[in-house]
Each structure stands twice: as C-alpha cells, then as structure tokens.
Amino acid sequence: MSIGGHHSAAALKDEWLTPPGIIAALGPFDLEPCSPILRPWDTAYSHYTIEDNGLAKPWFGRVWCNPPYGLHAAQWLERCAAHGNAIALVxxxxxxxxxxxxxxxxxxxxxxxxxxxxxxxxxxxxAAANSGGPSVLIAYDPENADRLNRCGIQGRFVEL
Ligand SMILES: C[S@@+](CC[C@H](N)C(=O)[O-])C[C@H]1O[C@@H](n2cnc3c(N)ncnc32)[C@H](O)[C@@H]1O
Structure with a gap:
C-alpha cells in the first residue's frame, strides 16, 4: 500500500521523511517544526518534535514543513501561511x-x-514504493516562491 492511499494503517503512519535531495535543493532552513523524535539527518538548524508540539511553539526564521498527514495537515499549512517564511511539502x-x-x-x-x-x-x-500520489511544494512568501522556481527540482512551477 502506498503512502498516499487512504485505507491502511501503513498509509496513516506519519513517519515518512522528506527525500534528502529536496532539502539539499531548497535549504538551508532555520526551523523544522514537525520532525521525527529520532531523525536520521537534520532538515534545519532547529527542530520541534511531537514531544514539543510544534504547533504550540514559536516559529522563527525560514521554515521547512512536511506536516503530519490527515486532517491535521490543514493546521500546519495555516500556520505556514501565518508565518510567511516557509515552504511546505504535501x-x-x-x-x-x-x-x-x-x-x-x-x-x-x-x-x-x-x-x-x-x-x-x-x-x-x-521506501521501496513510491508515495502513491503526486506531491507539491508550496511557498508562502515571494522569496521562497522564487527559490522554488529556481531550485532545479523537476516539475512545473506555478506562480500564484
Ligand atoms: C510526514 S513526517 C515528516 C517528517 C519531517 N518533517 C521531514 O520532512 O522529513 C511528519 C512528522 O511530524 C511529526 N509530528 C506529528 N505531530 C507533531 C506535533 N504536534 N509537533 C511536532 N511534530 C509532530 C511526526 O512525528 C512526523 O515525524
């Protein structure tokens, strides 16, 4: 079952990490507010985990956000939009x-x-299997939109 599917416990697990090539293409980031407790690599200079509850903490600097899945994801994108200086992957x-x-x-x-x-x-x-669906990177300010446009990750950039 793929990550993007709706119908299995595996699909509902949250611990799916961003491919490091994406962080390399878009970083560096100051903060990752939704990081695994035991992470194999840093995605930013500072990290919050579920033990901190990244939604309850102050956000600062340039933020990377690949949020928990499901209905909660909306709260994280809402916070990204309020913060401004952020790129999200959903x-x-x-x-x-x-x-x-x-x-x-x-x-x-x-x-x-x-x-x-x-x-x-x-x-x-x-992961051996692909994510099972299409992904997007979202920029919440003009500077990060420009970074997305020029980052070299294969895809189609759309300015909003
Ligand atoms: C889809 S994974 C992405 C991990 C990481 N952000 C990345 O880009 O590789 C979502 C992560 O959010 C964490 N998480 C879930 N609820 C959280 C919370 N309230 N505060 C901080 N992190 C949380 C999960 O433990 C999980 O590691």
Whole structure:
C-alpha cells in the first residue's frame, strides 16, 4: 500500500521523511517544526518534535514543513501561511478544503513535482514504493516562491 492511499494503517503512519535531495535543493532552513523524535539527518538548524508540539511553539526564521498527514495537515499549512517564511511539502490534493482554505488564497507559488517521490523511513532507508500520489511544494512568501522556481527540482512551477 502506498503512502498516499487512504485505507491502511501503513498509509496513516506519519513517519515518512522528506527525500534528502529536496532539502539539499531548497535549504538551508532555520526551523523544522514537525520532525521525527529520532531523525536520521537534520532538515534545519532547529527542530520541534511531537514531544514539543510544534504547533504550540514559536516559529522563527525560514521554515521547512512536511506536516503530519490527515486532517491535521490543514493546521500546519495555516500556520505556514501565518508565518510567511516557509515552504511546505504535501500531497497535491488540490480539490480539498485544505487547499481552498490555506493554499490557493495564501500561497505565492507551487511547484508540482514531476513523478512520485520516494519518502524515507526514520532509519534513513528510502521506501521501496513510491508515495502513491503526486506531491507539491508550496511557498508562502515571494522569496521562497522564487527559490522554488529556481531550485532545479523537476516539475512545473506555478506562480500564484
Ligand atoms: C510526514 S513526517 C515528516 C517528517 C519531517 N518533517 C521531514 O520532512 O522529513 C511528519 C512528522 O511530524 C511529526 N509530528 C506529528 N505531530 C507533531 C506535533 N504536534 N509537533 C511536532 N511534530 C509532530 C511526526 O512525528 C512526523 O515525524
């Protein structure tokens, strides 16, 4: 079962890590507010985990956000939009309430990634299966939109 599917416990697990090549192409970031407790690599200079509850903490600097899945993802995109200096990675569920509330009216640019990502397990291992659906990178200010446009990750950038 793929990560993007709706119907299995595996699909609901949260610990799917961003492919490190994406962080390398877009970083450095100051803060990752939703990081695994035991992470195989840093994605930013500072990290919050579920033990901190990244939504309850102050956000600062340039933020990387590949949020927990499911209904909670909307809260993280709402926070990204309020913060401004952020790039988020989510599934391209462009028809959803989350997109119409916190992406289409608030983002400055979206990179629709070509193909499907292979996320990583918390031990660092790349998942054998792809994510099962399309992913997008969302920028919440003009500078990060410009970074998305020029980052070299294969896909189609759309300015909003
Ligand atoms: C889809 S994973 C992405 C991990 C990491 N952000 C990355 O890009 O590789 C979502 C992560 O959010 C963490 N998480 C879930 N709820 C959280 C919370 N309230 N505060 C901080 N982190 C949380 C999970 O433990 C999980 O590691």
């Amino acid at each position: 599934f391209a569920r462009t028809e959803t309430r989350m997109f119409f509330d916190h992406v289409w009216p608030k983002a400055y640019g979206i990179l629709f990634i070509e193909g499907r990502l292979h996320f990583h397990h918390v031990n660092g291992q790349r």
